[in-house]
Amino acid sequence: MSYWLMKSEPDVFSIDDLKRKKREAWDGVRNYQARNYLRSMAVGDEVLFYHSSCAVPAAVGIARVRKAAFPDPTQFDPGSDYFDAGSKPEDPRWSAVEVEFQRKFKKPLPLELLKTLPELAELALVKRGNRLSVMPVGETEWQAITALAT
DNA sequence: GCCAACGTTGGC
C-alpha cells in the first residue's frame, strides 16, 4: 500500500465537505506530475488531506483511495473550469480518482509544525517553491506525521 | 529548441 498527500483549498473543498459527502471524485488536476501520481494510486492507498491557500495551511485528516484513476470527466465539459479542448475522449489527457473519508484530526497539523520534523526534510510539501498538489508520502514520513495526529 | 513573457500556486 502507498501513501499520498493531496492539497485542497478549504474554501473550495474541505475535509468537512468530504466528511459530509463520504466520498468524492478528485478531479481538476491539470499538472502532469500530479496526474502521473494520480495514475499510480491503488484502491486502499491512504491519503493525507491537506488544506492549502488558507489562514493555517495544515494536514487535517486522512482519506482513502476508493477508485483508481479514470478519465477526468471535467476535461470534456465545455462548461467546466477544467475543460481542456485539446483532450480527446479516445485519448484522455487528465485523470481523476475517487477518495473516501477516513477521519479528521482533532487538531490540524500545521505546515509550520511539519516543517520542523526531521523525517519530513525530503517531503515535497516542505520544500521551497513547492506547488505540487498531489505527492507521494514515504512510509517513514507517514508514520512521523500520523504519530502526531489525534 | 531556446527563452522571455505570462499565468498560477501558495505561503506569508
Add this chain to the structure above:
DNA sequence: GCCAACGTTGGC
C-alpha cells in the same frame, strides 16, 4: 495583497 517559484506558451 505581495511576491517567489515554477509551469506553460508562443515567437523566433
